[in-house]
Amino acid sequence: MSIRRVFSKWKKTRNLQSSSLKRYIPETAIFNYDRLGEMLTRHKMVYVKPDKGTHGNGVMRVKQHSGTSFELREGVSTQTLNSLDSLHAAIKTRIGKRMYLVQKGIHMMTHRGRKFDLRVLVQKNLDNKWESMSILGRKAAAHKIVTNVSNGGKMETLSKLLHSRLNDASIRRLGRELEQLGVSTGRELSRTYKGLKELGIDIALDKSMHPWILEVNTNPAIYVYRTFDPRAYRRIFRNAKAYGRFGQK
Template identity: 70%
Template sequence: MSSRRIFSKWKKTKILQDSSLRSYIPKTSIYSALRLKEMLNQFQMVYVKPDLGTHGKGVMRVTQHANDSFELREGTSTATFTEIDSLLAKIKTRIGKRKYLIQQGVHMLSHRGRKFDLRVFVQKNVDNKWEVMSILGRKAAAHKIVTNVSNGGKMESLRTLLKPHLNASSTQQLRSELERIGLSVGARLSKGHKGLKELGLDIAIDKSMHPWILEVNTKPAIYVYRTFNPAAYRRIVRNAKAYGRLK
């Protein structure tokens, strides 16, 4: 059986919010001008992202500064607004009639001045059991707000990225927590979507070392592991052949 996908970010978020994983889910709402105002007042920084979309395309970051000015970032461009109505008008031109989400901003850790998150790859093995195949870091390109490799991000090992922030013992504890999260997400999403066979969780770590699930990709890229984790790549390919993604 081929792997089924869940395309809607909102649908995946709603499923995970209604579970034991809710403490790892940033507050998320369907975009509206009113909700943006409310969430900016609460968090000062939010991400506005398309409900349907991949590779970080269309993602915007909105920040409300102490002087009540607003900053809108997309890609490498930045615009500043002194009035929220001007900000809302600009966002409306970017969104059009498409469904967008607002997500609580996470102040993620940095490595050498660049933000990073972690890609946790979980997959059904040949025994049809969820298994953590790999945890790799993704470091944003200079002046970018997303970490996607397709957007210029760079893959790094978990150990390399966390070394300035955690000792070896604490890094291992965090890895174990990430593995538990990955397996739990697999179990929860596949309850109502039996065809799911592979997931790529994008997880940010904040300055309190708390993990936040930013997104779950139901058809994650495989090719990156060929270079960065050849042993995991071989196992991923074997499993993908078993359930029909690869021949």
């Protein structure tokens, strides 16, 4: 049986929003004028991103400043718009007719002034059970709104990113909580999507360390672990081989 991939972020997010994992899912809607306005009123900062994007491409961030002044960012460019109409028009110019999502923006934790989020890699193991294999941090390049490695982000260990705020025992506890969240996500999504075998879950920690699932990738990178988590890599590779990532068994 081939490995199931689900590319629509909306389908995966909606599934998790209506599950017991709801409290880890930032409010998300299909982008349109009304949803953009409502979400900005509620959250003051939102992300606008392609339903089927990858690598951080096309991801925008909007902040509402005082009154009706908005800051729109994409890549390293910034635009200021002075009404919701002109903001919506500026975003529409970029997205055309493609489907985009609008999502509550998470104020990510920072390390030496750079935002970071986490990548939890979850696989079906040799016993056909979901298992979290690795947790790595990804630190955004200077002035970037996305942490993707293909956008200049850097992989770091969880302990390096957190040791100035948490002691070792607390970091380990957080790690276990995130592993459990990874396993629950695998179980939940595979109720609907049979044949999922591997997930790369992007998780942001907010300033109070609450984990928020930004997206779930069903086609995660695995070679990065050879360099950045070599202890986990052997088992990751073995699982991937067993479920047929490299072709027929």
